Amino acid sequence: MSSTSFTDLLASPGVDCYEEDEDFGVSGSVSLFQGGGFYPERTGSGLPKFKTAQPPPLPISHYALSDFIDSPLLLSSSHTLISPTTGAFPFQGFNGTSNNHSSDFPWQPSSALIETYGVQDHQKKPYGVQDHQKKQDLIPHENNQSFGSDRQLKVPSYMVSRNSNDGYGWRKYGQKQVKKSENPRSYFKCTYPNCVSKKIVESASDGQITEIIYKGGHNHPKPEFTKRPSSSSLANARRVFNPSFVVTEPHDQSENSSISFDYSDLEQKSFKSEYGEVDEEEDQPEMKRLKREGE
DNA sequence: AAGCTTTGACCTATA
């Protein structure tokens, strides 16, 4: 197991390229656990402090993905692996047989900075500088070829611009063309009252999500949705986003020294909502829209 | 009518 390579994981039948969305990154976020828990980082004023959260000493993303995967830190602390193709956790031994009470936990611990990368993007453009350098380090180029013709990764624009179906409600509050990427970034805030969680979605012109960055954490449980999508197309559309892997970075220096991967906790907390209901839970506004259109 | 996206302007951090 310790020799599991990125390629192996890619080839693994257990890796479902159509697994769920980036929220696994959220669920798999790590840095918040060792510090005593949830940390929507806040300044003294109560505002989230994102900029100061650059943790140079030991960001995971400085390591090769294979190292990350092989890390006993990761393996020993959970039953899970991050799928390099999906960014999802296979959750071995957690196929719904475990505690499924996702609603039992008061909040979704998604406060770590999470970056998920769409695979296609890496073959068409190299990342440039700084963080992107790190990203490249995490991407075994040999494996990029595996995604060569994977056109099913195309993501409808509504997915990109809305919420990428992680179960939370997101409202777009800005878009910007940034220099270090050829793709525009869309800025989203969680629509839940008083929730400071944000995410930045970088998407290519053709609608492919190339990167998602989560900032801040949700201070509320994931909304429960009861709607069941009848549209297979919508379901399919939702599935096409295929983050190649998840990188987490603690963005609080206080957490640099020890990065904990307590996924077991996360499993219990979020798995149901991810695997059990996530197919049913839709982008809430999107569903409203579709519903309206159907009427 | 509410909630969303769009988009230009503005603010702030960084080199």
Add this chain to the structure above:
DNA sequence: TTATAGGTCAAAGCT
């Protein structure tokens, strides 16, 4: 100190 880039605001329009 200044220029630049990234992030956010907020008005307007749309669904």
